[in-house]
Amino acid sequence: MLAVTLALPVTPSFAADTVPSIGRLNYAGFRTKRHCTVSLVGRQMALTAKHCVEGLPRDRLRIVLGYERGNWKELHEVSRIIRVEKQDVAWLCLAKPSRLKPLRVQSNSREKAIATATGYPRSAAHLQNPQQCHLQAGSPRARFLCPMEPGMSGAPVVQETNEGRQIVAVVSGNSGSSSVVERVPTPPEC
Structure with missing residues (x-):
């Protein structure tokens, strides 16, 4: 008996909470x-x-x-x-435009509010890892009351606003039990 195997294209599966942008x-x-x-x-x-x-x-x-x-x-x-x-x-x-929907940037944020940083920590470098914590006051640097691993640097810190989810800071580094984040200035033109 002859067995025939068809090679069909495989569509990658992504977790429901993976943020494409x-x-x-x-x-x-x-x-x-x-x-x-x-x-x-x-x-x-x-x-x-x-x-x-x-x-x-x-x-x-x-x-x-x-x-x-x-x-x-x-x-x-x-x-x-x-x-x-x-x-x-x-x-x-x-080098070339994206077809994905970008995240919005907001230069100011609510102080002492909940925010989420999503990134790729060294311990889980192949999965997006969202961490929700309190964001404390500071300009241009602020505190995000969660420690972050290497690999999370550059992760967007996102808050819910009246206009939807917006980036208010990026993860810069770790400082003991909290992280240092940088407020995001107005984007320039490329």
Whole structure:
């Protein structure tokens, strides 16, 4: 008896809570590879922490939006990096426009409110990990009352507003039992 096997295309399955406009910022060099978190904030612009791109050639950076377990929604090259002075914030211009819906940026936020940071911590680098915590006052730096692992740097800190979910800060670093986040300035043009 002859068995016939058909090769059908496989559609990747994504968790219901995977946010397509959040992804990994991957860097691979001769002796290193590392990642941070990045979020799409315009058709041709992404947002991350500045320390994630310091000293790295932009042609070695890849933005992998909607990444989960080896699958992704979009893959982008970086055409330009815009670093914000005196803040751990960087805007990344995409070489080609995205077809995904970007997250909105709001330059001010409610103090002492609940917010959510979604990113890719080192211990779960292939899954988006949302963490909900209190956001404390501070400008341009604020405290997010949750510790964050490496890999979460650059993760968007999102609050519910009257206009929907909006990014109000990015994860910058860890400080004991809390994290340091940077308020997000108004996005520039790419």
